Each structure stands twice: as C-alpha cells, then as structure tokens.
Amino acid sequence: MFRGAFEHTMDDKGRLSIPSKYRELLETHSEGQVVVTVDPDRCLAAYPLPEWEAIEARLGEMSMLRREVRQLERFLIGNAVECGLDRHGRILVPNNLRTFADLERDVVVAGQIKKFEIWDQQQWSQQQQQCLDSMEGAMEVLAELGL
Numbered sequence: 001m002f003r004g005a006f007e008h009t010m011d012d013k014g015r016l017s018i019p020s021k022y023r024e025l026l027e028t029h030s031e032g033q034v035v036v037t038v039d040p041d042r043c044l045a046a047y048p049l050p051e052w053e054a055i056e057a058r059l060g061e062m063s064m065l066r067r068e069v070r071q072l073e074r075f076l077i078g079n080a081v082e083c084g085l086d087r088h089g090r091i092l093v094p095n096n097l098r099t100f101a102d103l104e105r106d107v108v109v110a111g112q113i114k115k116f117e118i119w120d121q122q123q124w125s126q127q128q129q130q131c132l133d134s135m136e137g138a139m140e141v142l143a144e145l146g147l
Contacts, residue, residue, distance in 0.1 A: 001113055002025065002113060002114070003111040004021070004110075004111050005108050005110040005111070006019040006108065006109045006110075007106065007107075007121060008109055010098075010103060010105055013092070014092055014093045014094065014095060014098055015086075015091070015092050015093075016091055016107065016109070016118065017089055017090045018085060018089050018090065019109055022109070023085060026048055027085070029048050030048035030049040030050055031049075033048070033049035033082060033084050034046050034047065034048060034049065034091060035048075035049060035052035035080050035082050036083055036094075037076050037077075037079050037080040037081070038079040038097065038100050039101075041127070042100070042102065042123065043117045043127075044093070044097055044103070044119075045112075045116075045117055045118075046115060046116050046117070046118060048115075051115065052080070059076075059077070079097065079100070093118070101123075102120045102123065103118065103119075103120050104120065106122075107120060108121050110124065
C-alpha cells in the first residue's frame, strides 16, 4: 500500500527518485515496473504493473459503444508509459507527461493506496488547501471509516 507524501527533486532529464518505501513495494509486487499516466487533476498517476493490467482488463471489458469509455481509453491508456526502476531507484518521466502535469524540478510523490501520484510541489500545496477548504463532504466518508 502506498501511503505518505514525499518531496523529491526531478533532474533535467526527467529522472525521478522513487521513495524507498515505494521502491520496495514495486520490486516485490511488480519487479520494479510501474505504469505512469495522466490524471484529470493535472498530476501523474503511477501504478504497479499488475494493478495497471487489471485496470486495462476491466476497461477492455466495457462497451466501446459508450463514448465515455472511448474517451477514458484515449486519455488514460493513450498517455500510459511503462517505466522501470533503474539501479538508482529512479524512473524516467517522459517529457509529454512532465508537460501535462507541469512538472519541473520540485515534486511531491504522494501515496494513494494502490497507486501513487506525482505532483508539482506548488500544485500539491494548492490541492491540499482546496481539500481543507472543502472538507465538509469528506467528513461523511471519515465517519463511514470510523475515524
């Protein structure tokens, strides 16, 4: 399970060091293979390969006659890139994905249970503030979880 948020620096070539906790999970569950794709919140979503393959399988079972399914495939699958951890525990984030998420140097890698997200550090801070500002709706979910 991916949890926690970690500040990292991406180099000029787009190499991003994955937090050691996440690296261990990726090595154990997906032989260091991760699929990175775009997210509607203008960040990147990174899935261990088996988790991503399950998503693709579920999406592939949906009717292609539904416009929403075709759009989702174009958006998620069309932008998905398989990345392997290098010997330093980094992934290479392609330029088109960095541009989409407005990633430059300072990024946040944030766990989201079955995946992790990669955010521009400033956008992550703004997103966190937006979450706080709209927490009323989340309070019901917190109550359901018993928190």
